[in-house]
Amino acid sequence: MIQWTTNFLASTFLISTPIILVGLGIVFSERAGVINIGAEGLMLIGALMGVVGSWATGSVILGTLIAMLSGVFFSLIFAYLTVSLRANQVVAGLALNIFAGGFTVVMNRLIFGVAGNAAKIDVFNTVPIPVLKEIPIVGASLFSQPLPVYIALIAAPLLQFYLMRSNPGLKIRAVGENPKAADSLGISVPAVRYMTLLYAGAMAGFAGAFVSMGQVSFFSEGMIAGKGYMALAAVVFGNYNPVGVLMAGLVFGSAESLQYRLQASGSPIPYQFLLMLPYIITVLALCVYHKKTNRPAYSGQPYHKG
Amino acid sequence: MTRGAIYPAIAVIAALAVCAVILLVMGLDPVLAYQKLFQGAFGSKNAISETLTHAIPLLLCALSFAVGVQGGLINLGATGQLYIGALAGGAVGIYLHLPPILHIPLILVVGFIAGGAYGLLIAFLKNRFGVSELISTIMMNYVAIYLLNYLVTGPMKDTSSANNLPQSALIATTAKLSIILPGTRLHAGLYLAIAALLFYYLFFYKTPLGYQIRVGGLNPDAAHYAGFSIEKNNYVTMFLAGGFAGLAGCVQIMSVQSRLIHAFAKELGFSGVAVALLGNNTPLGIAISSILFAGLDGGAAKMQTLAKVPNAVVYMLQGIILMFVVGQEMFNLFHRRQRRAGIKKEAAT
Amino acid sequence: MLLEMEHVTKRFGELVANRDVSLSVRAGEVHALLGENGAGKTTLMNILSGMYAADEGVIRLNGEKIVINNARDAIAKGIGMVHQHFMLVPALTVIENVVLGLKENKHFLDLRGAAARLNELGDKFGLAVDPWAKVADLSIGQQQRVEILKALYRDAQLLILDEPTAVLTPQEVESLFAMIRTLTQEGLTIIFISHKLMEILGICDRCTVLRRGEVVQTIDVADITDKQHLANMMVGRQVDLHVQKPRVTPGDEVLKLDDICYTDKDGARRVKNVSFAIRRGEILGICGIDGSGQSQLVECITGLAHATQGSVTLNGKPSNQMPTREILRHGVSHIPEDRHRMAMVGQLSINENLLLMTSARKDFLCHGLYRWKAISTYNQKLCEDYQIKAQGVSEPMTNLSGGNQQKVIVAREMDRHPNLLIAMHPNRGLDIGSTKYIQGKIVEARNNGAAVLLVSGDLEEIMDLSDRIAVMYNGRIMAVMPQQSATIDKLGLLMAGVMPEGMNEHIATNGAS
Incomplete structure (x- = not known):
């Protein structure tokens, strides 16, 4: 039983991390009023570019940086379309996802060949934390994880504080809730939206890199498989708060982790219903939040000055 | 009208150009690639019939999104509605044995209603709780995906063969759509797609209810002023949107799939969105762009074998086309800048 | 003179919102801008507060020529405006609204310190508001206080109030007037936009009357003996x-x-x-x-x-x-006040707009489908009867001039007898x-x-x-x-x-x- 719990928790943290990381990014752009369904495609690009970077440089850290930069670059295109050209955010995000689906496959085959990537790359290894790792259950699950897992867990409360207490955080919230009022106080709505989107792009790249180099050690076509959409769900279920994203990510991750265990143990409950759970929870949460939602008033609406 | 036709054309040309540059940078030959792509899509009778076969479900999914747009709703749930329609229709196809004259229409009706009901759920959540259809449709896609997965690995799993694939038994032969061009895979679903397109046109441009939904989609305040019910519009819109997607699912399992298979529709639902947008939601536009997108899909294999360019290039191309379509303000800006420069020149002389 | 606006002109396309407007405001006075809706009062003040740029004209503050390019410039010059539709973020707290966009903000906000300063200001001017309340939970009158405090917090010397009483109850109007008196005692200058004569007589020192974008006259309120005269100046005669x-x-x-x-x-x-x-x-x-x-x-x-x-x-x-x-x-036929928002669908044709109220008319349908030919013929006739100038009934509504759009709406509503x-x-x-x-x-x-x-x-x-x-x-x-x-x-x-x-x-x- 102890072994079961330890394994369950360890895999929960591992599965949750990319969802939390990307969720912590898009929660900011969502708060600034931009619907970011392109995160799925950005993660896919990040997953590939991380592997490419790690393979080329021999360093998982540099690989991750390259993944993040790629995320920023493609986010820039998305921002140009949605903020500068005031294009429909949903469609632009979808376009990015379709593009990324093709782009990553083409790049992967060109670099690693049709057979797939057999190249050995540097990946995220577990970094057990001294002393703490000795604690029963938690030590082997929570405190013996790769670096990004710790980052995701620690970043959430810090980003919560940043969003609620810092000057840029205040601007971001104001821009999503009432861009006209922000404009009347001399805040540049486009600048704020660009910044949050670029940051979200970096986080999506990071999350993607963790999928390909933290959970496994290779890139496979379409490997993100809806994690970007699930992060969107985590943002909604977490009511547009970074800490909420963390909680939602852990809940979703545990559902998936549990599912693997049920599948292995031949439980009578079909594991697919556990996989559905995150999405059903999110829809129910939307019904319950109703009026109390933190969804910005101007979510999805391009801003026209004057 | 001319504007509506010109922008998508410009978008396609611009996307081909941008994609060619990317191919060049990657060290590939864009001219050869496009040549083989075109050949693969439209170069022979077989190529054309494959393209049309691809276009059938694509067109139905595009209609699903376009119906939503007419009613002012963003339906990203074609994927889910498609699976639910396919499940319901598929059950009828697998477990009932009827003469084809009854069996085929019954599957289509059941599939339409099932997909439509899944759409109604979205409208209900929106009308009752104010849930944004944008998010709820994405969520419900996954619910449907996993439901299908459960059924084809559990209760509906094919037990006749030894393999352990996630798929159902074959549908009854009485439920199969007939081939309309011998020697190809092109099937009677084409007629259904054309009928659906015709219905879309007649409903929205020829009937009072369709007219009322269009008014509500373009200007809810005007609909309110004229005494139309937005809630009712939402229900009708989502039922039709879901129904069309459900039909797409049924048609696939009654033809090329022959059975329910886990995740058989892949990106069909989202491709439909791209097709509808490129076609500017007009019946003719949707017809043309679904054939174009289906051609890209169909020609990709030939491009890969003969030009040594990975078939996934077509998805890049589709994504870029969509970016240009959605960013059409880009062309406006360009145009305005030119005009302003022109005025300045005139002023100077 | 604290403020002089000279020969200001502002156009929006064809429309001239302000034509050669000159306005001078003395330090420490309450200066009324009086005029009907559409007289150009708000546009003029939006120019002053940096929301719009004037096409022509000069603005002087304390005799010095100033240029206001955006809201930040206006704030830096000590000009604050309380818009008729408040520029507040309802989901944020009062203090967050107050410090939003301040240049002196540090990376991490010192909301406690700011709240203390806000309370001080509130005590000084008699404008107490709970800094930690969410703006959405405040009454309209309290929200207006927040707007005024926001301007005061930015050291506004000139405060523009755009129809501040329009949204208030009589009691709230009383306390607003008391507030305005305190503010002027503390040396602030107020520009008060209104079309209510009694308010102007009650609180203002001088009054500039605008009509159709032009200045009619500036007068001392003390000199007004005949309210009728003031009303006539505002309303004008055609x-x-x-x-x-x-x-x-x-x-x-x-x-x-x-x-x-x-x-x-x-x-x-x-x-x-x-x-x-x-x-x-x-x-x-x-x-x-x-x-x-x-x-x-x-x-x-x-x-x-x-x-x-x-x-x-x-x-x-x-x-x-x-x-x-x-x-x-x-x-019942209804020609609504805002034709663009309610009465028409710009993207649809004249034909389809004429159908709005009679979309289920029996003789327009055949087996449940529209007989577009018959409808077009009918509407063609209607357009001729109502002298609507358009290429044809299939032209999109948005291409028509305002007059012709309105004629389409009138035709539709009158045709139903x-x-x-x-x-x-x-x-x-x-x-x-x-x-x-x-x-x-x-x-x-x-x-x-x-x-x-x-x-x-x-x-x-x-x-x-x-x-x-x-x-x-x-x-x-x-x-x-x-x-x-x-x-x-x-x-x-x-x-x-x-x-x-x-x-x-x-x-x-x-x-x-």
């Missing part, structure tokens, strides 16, 4: 555009309102105890400054809103709870030709036996068309009188909330029956 109107004996009662009240979802009482009746063959004109409750009154009649108290009777049947669809079926025609500002933004034409059509409807409710801010129009005239002010009907006993002077005063001498409320209300 060229006489007399409309021929034969005598018609009013017939049956079509619409009857009995003690109607309407409270909107924010809890503001928009319509207060309104009663009147309209009979066939008569035009009841309702005049009033915008926002006096006319819109909500009309919504209660057309079913777009439901009166929260009282009864509405249409053709002898109670109609208060009827949905719009059914009210329309009772022969209404029992009751409701026309709100039917001529707003139209040229003389279209105006005359549409006025003629409204009279024609009355001659043909329709009951007409005409809502307009244009007194000439009201005087010309109406058989009886009601004046609305602050949600109430101030008076109802036969057209013969009304004068522009009298109406102007009533619209500004002043009961003319020799006319008391009792007499006024008797005119209703």
Whole structure:
């Protein structure tokens, strides 16, 4: 039983991390009023570019940086379309996802060949934390994880504080809730939206890199498989708060982790219903939040000055 | 009208150009690639019939999104509605044995209603709780995906063969759509797609209810002023949107799939969105762009074998086309800048 | 002089919102900007606060020429504006709204320190507000305080208040005036935008009157002995555009309102105890400054809103709870105030816009499908009858000029031969030709036996068309009188909330029956 719990928790943290990381990014752009369904495609690009970077440089850290930069670059295109050209955010995000689906496959085959990537790359290894790792259950699950897992867990409360207490955080919230009022106080709505989107792009790249180099050690076509959409769900279920994203990510991750265990143990409950759970929870949460939602008033609406 | 036709054309040309540059940078030959792509899509009778076969479900999914747009709703749930329609229709196809004259229409009706009901759920959540259809449709896609997965690995799993694939038994032969061009895979679903397109046109441009939904989609305040019910519009819109997607699912399992298979529709639902947008939601536009997108899909294999360019290039191309379509303000800006420069020149002389 | 604006002109496309406007404001005074809706008051102040850039003209502050490119510049120069529609973020707290966008903000906010300073300011000026309350939870009056505090926190020396009393209760107006007195005692200068004479007489030192984008005159309030004169300056007089109107004996009662009240979802009482009746063959004109409750009154009649108290009777049947669809079926035609927002769908053709109210008409359908040819022929004829200038009926509505758009709407609404025609500002933004034409059509409807409710801010129009005239002010009907006993002077005063001498409320209300 102890072994079961330890394994369950360890895999929960591992599965949750990319969802939390990307969720912590898009929660900011969502708060600034931009619907970011392109995160799925950005993660896919990040997953590939991380592997490419790690393979080329021999360093998982540099690989991750390259993944993040790629995320920023493609986010820039998305921002140009949605903020500068005031294009429909949903469609632009979808376009990015379709593009990324093709782009990553083409790049992967060109670099690693049709057979797939057999190249050995540097990946995220577990970094057990001294002393703490000795604690029963938690030590082997929570405190013996790769670096990004710790980052995701620690970043959430810090980003919560940043969003609620810092000057840029205040601007971001104001821009999503009432861009006209922000404009009347001399805040540049486009600048704020660009910044949050670029940051979200970096986080999506990071999350993607963790999928390909933290959970496994290779890139496979379409490997993100809806994690970007699930992060969107985590943002909604977490009511547009970074800490909420963390909680939602852990809940979703545990559902998936549990599912693997049920599948292995031949439980009578079909594991697919556990996989559905995150999405059903999110829809129910939307019904319950109703009026109390933190969804910005101007979510999805391009801003026209004057 | 001319504007509506010109922008998508410009978008396609611009996307081909941008994609060619990317191919060049990657060290590939864009001219050869496009040549083989075109050949693969439209170069022979077989190529054309494959393209049309691809276009059938694509067109139905595009209609699903376009119906939503007419009613002012963003339906990203074609994927889910498609699976639910396919499940319901598929059950009828697998477990009932009827003469084809009854069996085929019954599957289509059941599939339409099932997909439509899944759409109604979205409208209900929106009308009752104010849930944004944008998010709820994405969520419900996954619910449907996993439901299908459960059924084809559990209760509906094919037990006749030894393999352990996630798929159902074959549908009854009485439920199969007939081939309309011998020697190809092109099937009677084409007629259904054309009928659906015709219905879309007649409903929205020829009937009072369709007219009322269009008014509500373009200007809810005007609909309110004229005494139309937005809630009712939402229900009708989502039922039709879901129904069309459900039909797409049924048609696939009654033809090329022959059975329910886990995740058989892949990106069909989202491709439909791209097709509808490129076609500017007009019946003719949707017809043309679904054939174009289906051609890209169909020609990709030939491009890969003969030009040594990975078939996934077509998805890049589709994504870029969509970016240009959605960013059409880009062309406006360009145009305005030119005009302003022109005025300045005139002023100077 | 603290502020001088010289020869300021601002155009929006064809429209000239301000033409060669000069305004000078003395330090420490309360300076009123008086004018009707659309006179250009708000545009002028938006130029001063950096929301718009002027096309021509100079702004001097303390004698020095200044350039204001954006809101930040205006704030830096000590100019603060409280917009009529508050620029607050409802989801944020008071203190967050106050510090939003401040240049001196550190990376991490010191909200406690800011709250302390805000409380200090509040004590000094008598404007206490809880810094930690969420703005969405505050009353309108408190939100206005937050807006003023926001400006004071930014060390505003010149405070622009855009129709600050429009949204307030009488008690809140009193405390606002007390606040304004404290502010001027502390050395601030106030520009007070209004169209209410009594307020200007009550609180202002000097007053600049604007009409149609131009300055009429600047006067010392102390010198005003004749309110009538001020009202005339604001309302102005147009060229006489007399409309021929034969005598018609009013017939049956079509619409009857009995003690109607309407409270909107924010809890503001928009319509207060309104009663009147309209009979066939008569035009009841309702005049009033915008926002006096006319819109909500009309919504209660057309079913777009439901009166929260009282009864509405249409053709002898109670109609208060009827949905719009059914009210329309009772022969009610409605020309709404905002044609772009409500009355038309710009992307659709003239043909489809003409179909809006008759989308299920039997003879337009064949086996449930529209007979577009027949509809086009019918509408073609309608366009000719109503002198609509367009390429053809398939032209999108948005391509038409404002006058032609309105003619399409009038054609649609009149073609149904209404029992009751409701026309709100039917001529707003139209040229003389279209105006005359549409006025003629409204009279024609009355001659043909329709009951007409005409809502307009244009007194000439009201005087010309109406058989009886009601004046609305602050949600109430101030008076109802036969057209013969009304004068522009009298109406102007009533619209500004002043009961003319020799006319008391009792007499006024008797005119209703």
